[in-house]
Amino acid sequence: MSTDPGAPPTDDPGLGGQDGGLYMLLLYVVSVGFALVISAGLVAVSGNAWGSVAGALAEGAFLAPGRWGETLAVATPILLVSLGMVVGVRAGFFNIGQEGQLLMGALAMALIGTRVAGTGPLLLVGGLALGAVAGGLYAGVAALMRFRRGVPEVISTLLLVFVAFQIVGFAITTDWFLRDLDPNRPSQAVTSAALPGSVRLPVLTVWGNEVTIGFFLALLGAGLAAFVLTRTVFGFKLRMLGSNPRVAQQAGVSFGRAGATALFISGAAAGLAGALMLAAGASSARLTAGFSNEIGWQGLLVALLARNRPLLCIPVAILFAALRTGSGFLAATGVDRTVVDVVQALLVLALLVPPAVEFMRDRRRVSIAAQVTEPV
Amino acid sequence: MNDILGALGDIFTSPAMYGSAVRLGVFLAFAALGELVAEKAGTINISVEGSLLAGALGGTMAYDLSGSPVLGLAAGAVAGATVAMVAANMSHRLTADQFVVGITVNVLVLGLAGFLDATVGPLGGRAGVVTIPLLSRIPVIGQALFSQTWPTYLLYGLIPLTWWLLYRTRWGLEVRSAGENPQAADVSGVDVNGRRRQAIYYGGVLSGLGGAFLILGQVGSFDVGVVGGRGFIAIAAVYFGGWTLRGTLIGALLFGMADAFRLAVPVLGYQVNAQLLAALPYLLTLVVMYFITKRFVQPAALARPFVRGLR
Numbered sequence: 197m198s199t200d201p202g203a204p205p206t207d208d209p210g211l212g213g214q215d216g217g218l219y220m221l222l223l224y225v226v227s228v229g230f231a232l233v234i235s236a237g238l239v240a241v242s243g244n245a246w247g248s249v250a251g252a253l254a255e256g257a258f259l260a261p262g263r264w265g266e267t268l269a270v271a272t273p274i275l276l277v278s279l280g281m282v283v284g285v286r287a288g289f290f291n292i293g294q295e296g297q298l299l300m301g302a303l304a305m306a307l308i309g310t311r312v313a314g315t316g317p318l319l320l321v322g323g324l325a326l327g328a329v330a331g332g333l334y335a336g337v338a339a340l341m342r343f344r345r346g347v348p349e350v351i352s353t354l355l356l357v358f359v360a361f362q363i364v365g366f367a368i369t370t371d372w373f374l375r376d377l378d379p380n381r382p383s384q385a386v387t388s389a390a391l392p393g394s395v396r397l398p399v400l401t402v403w404g405n406e407v408t409i410g411f412f413l414a415l416l417g418a419g420l421a422a423f424v425l426t427r428t429v430f431g432f433k434l435r436m437l438g439s440n441p442r443v444a445q446q447a448g449v450s451f452g453r454a455g456a457t458a459l460f461i462s463g464a465a466a467g468l469a470g471a472l473m474l475a476a477g478a479s480s481a482r483l484t485a486g487f488s489n490e491i492g493w494q495g496l497l498v499a500l501l502a503r504n505r506p507l508l509c510i511p512v513a514i515l516f517a518a519l520r521t522g523s524g525f526l527a528a529t530g531v532d533r534t535v536v537d538v539v540q541a542l543l544v545l546a547l548l549v550p551p552a553v554e555f556m557r558d559r560r561r562v563s564i565a566a567q568v569t570e571p572v
Numbered sequence: 573m574n575d576i577l578g579a580l581g582d583i584f585t586s587p588a589m590y591g592s593a594v595r596l597g598v599f600l601a602f603a604a605l606g607e608l609v610a611e612k613a614g615t616i617n618i619s620v621e622g623s624l625l626a627g628a629l630g631g632t633m634a635y636d637l638s639g640s641p642v643l644g645l646a647a648g649a650v651a652g653a654t655v656a657m658v659a660a661n662m663s664h665r666l667t668a669d670q671f672v673v674g675i676t677v678n679v680l681v682l683g684l685a686g687f688l689d690a691t692v693g694p695l696g697g698r699a700g701v702v703t704i705p706l707l708s709r710i711p712v713i714g715q716a717l718f719s720q721t722w723p724t725y726l727l728y729g730l731i732p733l734t735w736w737l738l739y740r741t742r743w744g745l746e747v748r749s750a751g752e753n754p755q756a757a758d759v760s761g762v763d764v765n766g767r768r769r770q771a772i773y774y775g776g777v778l779s780g781l782g783g784a785f786l787i788l789g790q791v792g793s794f795d796v797g798v799v800g801g802r803g804f805i806a807i808a809a810v811y812f813g814g815w816t817l818r819g820t821l822i823g824a825l826l827f828g829m830a831d832a833f834r835l836a837v838p839v840l841g842y843q844v845n846a847q848l849l850a851a852l853p854y855l856l857t858l859v860v861m862y863f864i865t866k867r868f869v870q871p872a873a874l875a876r877p878f879v880r881g882l883r
Contacts, residue, residue, distance in 0.1 A: 238687065242691045290671045290672075290675070292675055341858070341861065341862050344862075345861075345862050345863075345865050346865055347811070347861045347862060347865050348616065348875070350616070350618060350671055350674075351804050351807055351808060351811075351861070352858060352861065354801055354804050355801065355804055355805070355808070355854045355857055355858050356854075356858070357801070358800065358801050358851065358854040359851045359854050359855060359858070362847040362848070362850050362851035363847070363851075365846075365847045365850075366845070366847040366848075369847075493679060496675065496679075497676070497679060500672055500675070500676060532686075532687055532690035532691055534683060534686035534687040534690055535687050536683075537679070537682065537683030537686060537687070538680065538683040538684050538687050540679075540683070541676055541679045541680035541682075541683050542680060544676045544679075545658075545662070545673075545676050545677070545680060548662060548666075548668045548672065548673065548676065549662070549666065549668070551668075552662070552666035552667055552668040553666060555667060556666065556667065559879060559880075559881070559882075562881075563880070563881060566881075
């Protein structure tokens with residue numbers, strides 16, 4: 197990524213531009229402000245007061261009883277997905293099929309949880325592990341296509357999402373696979389059987405809010421990702437591959453092997469996210485057709501907004517989760533909840549601008565300096 | 573086994589199959605033609621997906637307001653171009669990563685479309701069918717190619733136009749040089765990023781038209797999932813075609829046919845696993861890309877950003 201912080205020297209002394217810091221700050225304020233103004237404009241156009249919308253969002257995300265626990269529960273898979281995205285992007289690979297990899301992880305979890313006999317905790321751990329492997333292997337299909345035949349993973353991973361939807365659809369409508377065979381099923385909807393209680397994640401109750409331990413797992417994952425990327429040889433290899441593949445290959449990093457590993461990890465994170473969602477009881481702990489519920493897309497955006505820094509993903513994931521859970525309270529204000537999707541994408545787009553402008557300024561400064569010092 | 577062959581025979585000889593194959597193929601071809609130009613300029617323009625959806629939404633809204641399919645198509649083109657402008661300027665003026673920009677723009681359009689669809693209410697409309705005399709009497713393919721809703725015929729004009737632009741104008745030469753060797757092009761005075769932006773604009777207009785065509789010429793009502801990743805199938809069609817105009821069109825038709833096959837099978841009364849059928853266009857695209865992608869013919873600077881002085 198050309199705009200990745202760390203690649204270009206940002207504050208180069210001696211090349212002028214002392215006002216750089218203030219200028220950048222202003223740029224950030226202006227672009228975020230611009231995104232917020234457009235969002236407020238959308239709300240205003242649909243004939244509503246944006247103040248009440250913001251109030252409803254805050255109410256739904258944190259203030260109403262039990263809501264911040266819900267927000268953290270939603271943040272968990274989003275954070276995990278974004279961590280996988282970070283690892284992939286740092287290595288220079290754009291896996292945008294998290295939605296599908298997440299479904300594969302949930303499918304594996306459902307299979308283990310409802311179709312295998314065994315003790316609860318063992319099944320839970322096994323299901324989570326297998327979920328991660330399933331997600332990783334699903335991304336591995338894209339890796340195979342990329343490193344064998346040069347098919348860009350941006351395209352293949354996305355196409356695989358649509359295949360994954362159909363695989364899940366097949367699984368939950370097929371008796372021998374995952375379909376709920378219980379004759380006194382509460383609803384006619386086609387789903388898998390619910391995960392038995394013993395295979396669910398333990399839940400802590402803190403000040404009237406239910407917090408799954410999955411959230412702490414995800415926090416741990418963020419720390420781990422940050423550590424591996426910045427403090428280990430493996431992480432260094434990945435980052436080198438991402439910032440300059442040619443140099444990385446000359447230094448002995450295998451493009452195929454390291455790249456496939458990065459893609460596998462990014463898929464595995466999404467798969468684990470899906471398995472965790474199911475084990476934490478999302479959609480009544482049943483695998484359904486719309487189970488992924490755009491969590492994969494959210495995680496992708498979080499990684500982009502957090503500029504591929506694992507620890508920064510934590511607050512951003514909570515922010516995005518808050519917007520999501522908050523949007524559940526929007527019905528009362530008359531604004532459609534999809535306004536949240538627009539706000540999220542606008543924020544990401546707005547925050548792409550300042551680093552790009554900074555990069556351009558640096559380039560210009562360098563080229564001016566080169567013209568001055570170069571003998572004619 | 574004989575049953576299957578018989579069924580396939582039935583399906584592939586039914587005129588309905590070819591009619592819808594052409595309709596779906598035309599939709600893909602609009603987007604793929606534009607994407608071809610963008611990729612010739614050296615940029616994988618992921619925002620086609622967004623342009624298609626914006627075109628579909630803009631086209632339907634304009635049609636609903638004015639009742640004129642011509643205005644609908646024009647509005648679709650404008651909407652598609654607007655999306656392309658955002659993507660092009662972010663990635664080839666500001667040099668933000670083209671994939672990051674493309675993904676974000678797609679999500680933004682998806683969100684906007686969802687919001688507008690829910691706020692404005694259900695939208696829809698169709699253009700009339702025009703049958704070209706004589707030509708439509710050609711057996712098997714005549715009906716399919718020359719008895720369609722009229723926006724289809726726009727494509728028949730856009731194909732030679734795109735060819736002429738790419739291979740017979742100075743602009744086209746500069747676009748191709750920006751995709752093959754941007755450093756050399758830059759030294760010879762070509763505005764590399766300018767050409768890339770313009771190529772994306774062209775792609776945006778065509779995708780917008782394609783999106784509007786999808787609603788006005790084919791589906792008849794707007795839905796957020798109406799494009800459903802087919803922008804990416806259009807990109808795959810360009811890969812399939814080895815970055816040639818002819819191959820790209822064949823790719824678009826082939827993938828359109830897979831889509832049509834999916835629709836034709838249940839209509840003709842054959843029982844095939846519904847999920848397998850729904851996944852078929854995507855699976856076929858993946859398999860075809862695996863076997864057909866020819867790296868050695870792709871524009872040499874494809875997906876490489878150009879910044880003067882940096883390689």
